[in-house]
Amino acid sequence: MTEVQPIQVIKGNTAAAVAAKLCRVKYIPAYPITPQTTIIEEIASMIAKKEMDANMVNMESEHSVFSAALGSSMTGARTFTATSGQGLFYAHEVLHAIAHFRQPIVICNVGRPSIPWNIWADQSDSLSQRDTGWLQFYGESSQEILDSIIQGYKIAEKLSLPVMVVSDAFYQSHTSENVNVPEQELVDSYLPQRKISENTIQVESPKSFGGLVPPEIYDRFNKLHWEAMNIAEEETIQAGKEFSKIFGREYGAVEAVNINQNTKTILVALSTITTTIRGVLAKYPEVGLLKIRLFRPFPVISITEIMKSVSPECRMITIDRNYMGEKEGCVHQEMKRALYGKNFPIYDVYAGVGGKDVPPETIERIINFDFGQNVDPVWIDI
């Protein structure tokens, strides 16, 4: 992205709304919650101006929003919604249902934590939903939020799995910046209409959904879901490649910046913090960045591939903008799993939780932090 393209300057939340329009979403159940609200406001505005052909229903809660999304998706309608923090927590039960009814719903979650009360950037809401059977993408820019929603439908509909695209509160959701909004025809060619399958509700051939599944066959459903999850990383990479052919922007499951055999330290991060890390790297030629874009399923294949070139002494430092009630943060836990059997020294830093600003100075403090023999995570800037 060194060359400025014909662009618009829009907010992250606007980018999400525009993506929903470009994907020709047909149904949006919605419930407002800071800092996501402007997404559904933008969508409502586009529908009102007849720029978007969709039905939007203002529900009484997020539990209902996700239930309605499940229902509409089961009829074959491309369905979108957005939520945040408490809203996502409240929908937790239905998240399982959507994933295991195998509905290709895409949502945008603008991350914020729960208690202590807070409305600012934090990933503990979406990361604590990592086991609900959804794919999760973490976007770094308004452009990536927009592109990930488009790719999200591609992958979701291919795998019959739901996708959650996560953006950071305010640092992303309310930041206006340069975004290349693609032409509708290009999006149409990348993302054709959703196919109706025999699993879609069709009045001509009635079926029952949601009945009790007995022990003898329960595992088969889980295994089918598992098989889809197992190929999700490859599908993400594939979808990214196809995307780049049409739109010229390439995405994988992860992104490695300055990672090679000379790298002494690798910072592992998600979302907006990665941008600030990119800026700091210029001063630190021996430091690399591993950006995790696909968080669920965790991109073990891509990471393993990247780490092949790295010297075994290279330090890994995971940056966690989440607190999960475990000693290590969520990113750290997953990285350790991905690096199982390898002996990279790996450290964890809690940074930016509850929206605390992470300026370049903080990144430098992390890079220069003397971890010594300390294996406990570090709370930076506390």
Place this chain on the structure above:
Amino acid sequence: MQDLLTRFQPLEIRGHARGGQGMVTAFEILAKSICRSGNYFVQSFPFFGVERTGAPVVGFIRISKTPILNRSNIYKPHLVVVFDEGLISQVNVFEGLNPEGSILINTNRSAENFSTNAKNIFTLHATGISLKYGLGSKALPIVNAAMMGAVTKVIGGSLENLIQDIEKYVPSKPKENGFSAKESYHVVKWLESTKEIIPSVRKTTGNGNSTVPLVPSWNKPMTANKTGSWRVFRPVYEEKNAPCTMNCPAGTDVRKFIKQVSERDFESAWQTIQEHNPFPSICGRVCPHFCQQNCNRKGFDGGVNIGAIERFVGDYGIINTPDVKPIQYAEKIAVVGAGPAGLTAALRLRKQGYSVTVYEASDFAGGMMQTCIPLFRLPEEILSQEIHLIQKQGVKIVCRKKVNVEELKDQYNAILVSIGLQKSSKMNITNEEFCTDGLQFLRDVKYKHNLSEYKHKKIAVIGGGNTAIDVARTLLRLGAVPVIYYRRTEKEMPAIREEIEEAKEEGIAMEFLTAPVAVEKEKSSFVVTQTMTNVSGEIEKEKLKSLKMIRMTQGKKDESGRFSSYPLAGTEYSVYPDRIITAIGQKPDAYVFGREIDRNEILNNQGLLSTNPVILCCGDLAGGGTITEAIGSGNKAATRTHKLLRSENNVPVSTNNGKQNDWVKPEKINFNYYSFAKRNENPKQHLYNYLNDFREIAGKLLQPEIVDESNRCLHCGDCFDCGNCYNYCPDAAISFNGKKTLKINYDYCKGCGICVIECPCGYISFKKEEGERDGEVETGLKPVCTVIRN
């Protein structure tokens, strides 16, 4: 100075404003415009606290020729933009400013007044410029376009692009915002500081070694957080005028007596009405009820039947024996004409302590109420009882005495002339002498003259006012067949709507858009025999042949708001009534003045013809035309006479009780809090045969129905302790301790305006903070109730 855009890579701008000033929008538009004008990468984002309108807000812009690789807040800005100079004392707006940096302040003071660490100080009176272009109000000027213009100048951006983007993205007044930005771009002032710059130390992130408790909590109660300081608008409990009260020409506090009725305190309700109107029983029956016509409940499920309530209260109090007030002034007052205006003025002045004598030319007191309102609308005993009540309070009434001011001048210090308009106007058509005067007809019927001569006769009634309707309905009861001819349409008829409806129900024929042109006569001869002399002879006499009419059509609306009508040439036709009665308007009997008098002379002097002695006209003579207007006129004349006699200034009398139109409008009423309740209509007598039956048509409502009807009152502009504000206040800033004790604690009221919206009756005003300037929020500016999801 070199443009900031050229000097700094990336250029970092930090803005300080108050929530609601539009800074975040301004920075977004600036980012768009800068990006477009120079192929820049831009980043614009706000930092919101939990606060809302009025609280300090920070915004950031980064601009760079290369991708921006930083998503943190800006701590070392090259430019600080201050939207509200009042913030300088509240927030360290200059913190971390680059040693070569600049500040831009919205102020009407010069740059020297600011103690800052900035190298370059830019000033702009954005507030003044914005107001000049009508952006926002004095209370809340919208300065963001002006500030955008100045920022564009300071950083070296393109004004042309900015104006295009402003016109494209501002929510309203695109042109004016563009002008404001353009002017600001050109007038922003620059001062290079000669002071030595002490670099500002920037605060590091994190809170050092501060500790927090185990459970998220603060060592102060929430009450320590005086959220009232965020308030920009202030809700204020403020009694407003009710439409019923404001539209009562007599000045009756309608809302108050309805409330008293709803509390079953009929005695107090009667006293409330008596303060302005000594004729509630009569008015409850025959007043056009301007109160009811303007009731805010009208568009909901029908206005409150105030007439029925007033009638009930009047009938309830009619047996009262009020006190007689002592005479305390030497001046004597004469009132000429015992109609509603004269009697009201007489009573007021008598109660004030003057000796008052009322002179009446006819046999009975009551004026038009006595002579011209038919019995089926106003029974005789009601009228006589209410007049008797006035006499009981010490007013002397002398009947059958036609006087003029000359003969009274020497005996009285003040003469109030309230003789009404007793003479009918002329139509000015040929042979008009064959027509009967409508008022005279009604008088004759009241005094039981010539009742039988109308039986089986076809009568043409000319006119569309109350007199025409009364005449026609009276004729019906005399066995005649009346037809009303009116030159406009039914909609334009000046008569009381209910009366028109009742007349139609009684089967009275009405012809509209038609007017008389001429009366045609014919000779008739008949034989008269003198029995005594047995001489018989033929006498020739002229009699009515026909009434020539012409069809009318409607033109434009005239000053009174009614359509003018004009005749259609060639559409003349004739009707053949046995008699013609005209009721097309009235004029005064000039006898009282002892000279011919032009009514305009009276109207132009607001009724005051002389001050020594005081000669003051009131009632129909001085304007109006309904009983309540006459009563109101009597009240005013009494006040004025008292002031004149006591040598107080001759205060001009306004025609309205208060500020024109100054009452709670339906849009200020929150109808969600009122349930539908059917209006209690007066029962109507449906007579099988109207012949000689002058019984009252409109029946009365019984006490439970009256109380029920009074409970339909919306209490426009008057708190009735519903407690909505108390219940809905999200800050628990309202306390309630029983009847009429609602109180707002302004230490905590954030001015969200929820109480204003949820108040059913419009009792809460929403005013700009600091009690300044514009008063209540302008129309269109709704309370902002932005709440964070809890």
